[in-house]
Amino acid sequence: MRVLRELVRRPSALFGLIVVVIVLLAAIFAPWIVHFSPNDQLADGLSLEGAPLPPGNGHLFGTDTLGRDLFARVLFGARTSLIIGLVANGVAVAIGLLVGLLAGYLRGTAGNLLMRFTDLMMAFPALLLAIALAALLKPSLWIVAMVIALVNWVQVARIVYTETRGLVERDFIVAERSLGAGNSRIILFHILPHLMPTAIVWGTLGIATTVLLEATLSFLGIGVQPPQPSWGNIIFESQSYFQDAPWLVFIPGAIILATALSFNLIGDALRDILDPTQRGRL
Amino acid sequence: MVAFLARRLVQAVLILLGVAAITFLLLYYLPADPAVLIAGRSATPQMVAAIRHELGLDQSLVMQFLHYVGNLLHGDLGRSYTQKTEVLPLILARLPATLVLMAAGIAVEVALGLTFGIIAAVRRGGFVDRAIMMLSFVGVSSPQFVVALLLLYVFAATLGWFPMSGFGTARHVVLPALTLGVLGAGWYARMVRSAMIEVLRQDYVRTAHAKGLSGRRVVLSHALPNALLPIIAMVGIDIGQFMSGVVVVEAVYGWPGIGQLAWQAIQQVDVPIIMGVTLVSALAIVLGNLLADFIAPFVDPRIRSQ
Numbered sequence: 001m002r003v004l005r006e007l008v009r010r011p012s013a014l015f016g017l018i019v020v021v022i023v024l025l026a027a028i029f030a031p032w033i034v035h036f037s038p039n040d041q042l043a044d045g046l047s048l049e050g051a052p053l054p055p056g057n058g059h060l061f062g063t064d065t066l067g068r069d070l071f072a073r074v075l076f077g078a079r080t081s082l083i084i085g086l087v088a089n090g091v092a093v094a095i096g097l098l099v100g101l102l103a104g105y106l107r108g109t110a111g112n113l114l115m116r117f118t119d120l121m122m123a124f125p126a127l128l129l130a131i132a133l134a135a136l137l138k139p140s141l142w143i144v145a146m147v148i149a150l151v152n153w154v155q156v157a158r159i160v161y162t163e164t165r166g167l168v169e170r171d172f173i174v175a176e177r178s179l180g181a182g183n184s185r186i187i188l189f190h191i192l193p194h195l196m197p198t199a200i201v202w203g204t205l206g207i208a209t210t211v212l213l214e215a216t217l218s219f220l221g222i223g224v225q226p227p228q229p230s231w232g233n234i235i236f237e238s239q240s241y242f243q244d245a246p247w248l249v250f251i252p253g254a255i256i257l258a259t260a261l262s263f264n265l266i267g268d269a270l271r272d273i274l275d276p277t278q279r280g281r282l
Numbered sequence: 283m284v285a286f287l288a289r290r291l292v293q294a295v296l297i298l299l300g301v302a303a304i305t306f307l308l309l310y311y312l313p314a315d316p317a318v319l320i321a322g323r324s325a326t327p328q329m330v331a332a333i334r335h336e337l338g339l340d341q342s343l344v345m346q347f348l349h350y351v352g353n354l355l356h357g358d359l360g361r362s363y364t365q366k367t368e369v370l371p372l373i374l375a376r377l378p379a380t381l382v383l384m385a386a387g388i389a390v391e392v393a394l395g396l397t398f399g400i401i402a403a404v405r406r407g408g409f410v411d412r413a414i415m416m417l418s419f420v421g422v423s424s425p426q427f428v429v430a431l432l433l434l435y436v437f438a439a440t441l442g443w444f445p446m447s448g449f450g451t452a453r454h455v456v457l458p459a460l461t462l463g464v465l466g467a468g469w470y471a472r473m474v475r476s477a478m479i480e481v482l483r484q485d486y487v488r489t490a491h492a493k494g495l496s497g498r499r500v501v502l503s504h505a506l507p508n509a510l511l512p513i514i515a516m517v518g519i520d521i522g523q524f525m526s527g528v529v530v531v532e533a534v535y536g537w538p539g540i541g542q543l544a545w546q547a548i549q550q551v552d553v554p555i556i557m558g559v560t561l562v563s564a565l566a567i568v569l570g571n572l573l574a575d576f577i578a579p580f581v582d583p584r585i586r587s588q
Contacts, residue, residue: 123297
């Protein structure tokens with residue numbers, strides 16, 4: 001509650017929260033907000049010359065090149081993008097926590113091996129690795145989510161590792177161990193709670209990265225496959241018409257930006273609130 | 283220091299070996315059967331078997347991996363499924379274009395990032411700082427392909443200042459380099475700012491102020507050189523981010539570099555090319571990190587004396 005109050009007090013975080021709530025509500029209530037189906041090629045969806053309709057005239061965001069309502073596609077696309085954002089990033093943070101915690105707690109050979117593997121993953125450009133994976137596996141919503149999770153856990157692992165290393169040396173952990181507490185008890189009840197702020201901050205910042213990565217993969221044609229709308233593939237489908245029908249590219253583009261920006265702003269504010277030592281840093 | 287650099291060199295080699303192991307597994311074990319993919323649809327079982335033998339797919343996993351690494355050391359990155367040629371020459375032919383783009387993009391990124399990062403650090407907490415930080419957030423939150431299309435829409439399609447796509451003259455470089463550089467600058471400015479803030483807190487900066495040096499002098503010749511170290515250390519990550527951006531930017535602007543090669547390979551699921559570009563990028567990142575390690579002692583005498 002304290003955290004929420006502090007968030008609302010910061011203008012940038014408040015802006016982020018409002019946008020995120022709007023996008024969430026839009027995604028959840030999409031079928032009730034718009035009465036067009038996202039995949040319906042409407043009879044009146046194209047001009048007499050067969051061109052897509054600009055925003056207005058009963059179509060809030062206009063229509064796309066197949067005569068589908070863009071507002072409906074963007075709303076339903078929000079579902080796809082957010083599901084991937086939440087699932088992929090949730091999995092990434094979970095993997096990162098697990099690897100970082102184990103490496104930091106075990107140290108020794110096992111810990112070293114885990115961290116060298118993390119370094120190895122750092123050497124891959126995330127997008128290219130995701131492209132390779134997505135090209136090899138048949139792209140679908142869940143595959144895309146898993147691919148993103150597989151390339152995004154690395155940073156979390158590194159940070160959790162450093163924090164765990166610090167925690168293990170602390171007196172209260174040493175005391176707990178000398179009282180006879182087992183490893184699992186120490187990890188679950190004494191180390192994990194201290195890592196929660198990190199998990200929450202990265203759980204938020206990571207959604208921005210994930211939404212952008214999903215959009216980029218879909219834009220390259222290896223993300224979520226049409227006709228299922230996602231913000232990236234809406235742009236992918238209309239990119240060659242961007243001169244004649246700029247709204248098809250720039251409306252979803254602005255929404256991707258607003259969403260990623262909002263998660264970044266909230267994450268940044270959370271970092272300030274939850275970890276005062278990091279205040280004003282990156 | 284020599285021992286430190288030697289250890290880094292060994293680490294870099296080990297990481298490259300690991301990278302090779304992962305690309306190897308992706309190339310030869312994830313697809314159902316690469317021999318079938320290479321042979322094409324009209325192949326007879328005998329042809330597939332011949333290709334399997336030729337690729338060494340009938341050998342054990344370890345033998346295949348050693349064979350693969352041996353090939354890599356000879357510059358053999360495998361054959362493209364669709365273009366029926368070696369992957370390495372394809373990549374080498376397109377590398378110069380990508381290097382030009384990266385150099386221009388990094389120049390934009392460093393110039394903007396340094397300037398804005400320093401200004402923000404000096405004006406820490408003020409309006410200018412907050413405005414710059416907000417802008418940098420917009421930069422890191424922007425989908426690159428949308429910005430690329432936006433720049434094309436405004437400066438090429440509407441104003442006609444720059445060509446829509448292609449390669450050759452200096453005017454072709456401007457928009458792609460801006461797309462890469464401006465967005466990268468958002469991230470870079472934050473790095474520079476936090477490094478500078480750390481340094482500006484130090485006692486010797488207060489001393490420099492106290493001896494009456496001008497603010498500009500203190501910041502540029504006393505604080506900045508010490509803030510450079512963490513910034514240089516980020517070179518590897520920076521190259522990684524650029525390599526990812528290059529795929530998108532080259533695809534949108536029709537820039538004939540390795541990013542476009544990868545993008546075209548995606549459409550045809552030409553995995554050896556994708557993995558080739560990934561390998562080259564990973565090599566660039568590892569070399570970037572290594573370069574940072576080697577530059578660091580020249581920038582910071584403390585490391586030299588260790």
